Amino acid sequence: MTHLQFNLDMDLLKESVMNSNIDAVVRSAIVLVLNEFMEKERDDFLNAAAYERSAERRDYRNGFYDRELTMSIGKLKLKVPRTRNGEFSTSVFEKYARCDQALVLSMLEMVINGVSTRKVTHIVEQLCGESISKSFVSSLTQKLDPIVNDWAKRPLNVMYFPYVFVDAMYIKVREHHRVVSKAVYIATAISEKNKREILGLSVDHVENYESWSQFFQQLKSRGLQSPNLVISDAHLGLQKAIQREFIGTSWQRCNVHFKRNIIETIPKKDSEEFRVMLKRVFEAVTIEDIRKFKDELMTRFSEDNKYEKALGILDEGFEDTIQYMNFPEKIRSH
Structure with a gap:
């Protein structure tokens, strides 16, 4: 197996990593994998590595041409290898569709967990449908490692983040020949320039006080200062x-989770008036109006048993859900 040459825009990658643009980080990693797989395909077609003298050579390299590949995360610009006689054709554009979702999810999992040889093997085998050499996987892993680690470990003390959102989602993971559920912790922030940024991600077996504390300690070890406001759901351990x-x-109960908790308890039919009045509550501009609209909603449906649980939750x-009203109006929509 020849040494693999990576055509990667390091300035663009560095900018993406420093700005915590996770989509760009994942896209860069996918582009790297696809470009190197196509290069491997050309090597196999030619029966010769770059600059190698071989009696078995079928043709010669003739540079690359750019071609866009549309995936679920957007358009990717790939460098497609070509040969002099034009007989070589990559299989990437035929095969990517069936593994698009698996490829993107695998890359996201790599960003969360760090790059592993097993994960890279899985990604490329999803792509090409066949076993690949350990040397090829090892070379890819070495190049992907900095992309993931630089983003995941970047310092957070270069700016202040006054507003931080934290949440957990659950994913199914195959582990030791079993499929298990794991919690993915995600922290997103709004900077003083009103720019949204992903601070970090972490995977754990459970969602509890200890695991959330460890996640926050990791963020603080990278320089995260105490924000003005943290927004989350009402998980007691969190x-x-x-x-x-x-x-x-200050802590704010997540507006989205809170309204969902309320809506889940009301009838699906004949509840339009309740939904409209609830929406009006959280669209209020002043603290006086938001409390007034809430009281009107409580009074309007206080005698209707169908809304007793919803009103109790509301x-x-x-008060925990309207903490954002204590901050400037221009930031509230964020």
Whole structure:
């Protein structure tokens, strides 16, 4: 196996990593994998590596041409190898469609967990449908490692993040020949320039106080300062971890989760008036109006047993959910 040459725009990659543009990081990694796989295909077609003298050579290299590949994460510009006689044709553009989702999810998992030889093998085998050499996987892994690690370990003390959102999602992972559920912790922030940025991700077996605390400690070890406001759902372990790790920080119950909790308890039919009034509550501009609209909603449906649970949730979590009203109006929509 020959040494693989990577055609990667390092300035663009560095900018993407430093700006925590996770989509760009994943896209760069996918472009790297696809370009190197196509180069390997050309080597196999020619029966000769670059600059290699061989009696078995079928043809000669003739540079590359650019071609776009549309995937679920957008358009990728690939460098497609070509040969002098034009007989070589890559299989990438025929095969990518059936593994598009698996490829993107694998790359995202790599960003979260770090690059492993097993994961790269899985990605490329999804792409080409056949076994690949260990040397090829090893070479890819060495080049992907910095892309993932530089993003995941970048310092967070270069700017202040006044507003931080934290949430967990659950994914199915094959581990030791079993499929298990794992929690992916995600922290997103809004900078003082109102720019949204992903701070970090982490995977754990459970969602509890200890695991959330460890995640926050990792972010703080990279320089994250206590924000003005942390927004999350009402998970008790998460709330406790926020209070413990970010002294002096206000907590807001996530507006989206809160409204979903309320809507889930009301009838699907004949509830349009309730939904409209609830929407009006959280579209209010002043603190006086938001409390007024909430009281009007409570009064309007207080005698209707169908909305008893919804009103209970609204009343209990209302003050925690409107903490954003204590901040400038221009930032509230974020």
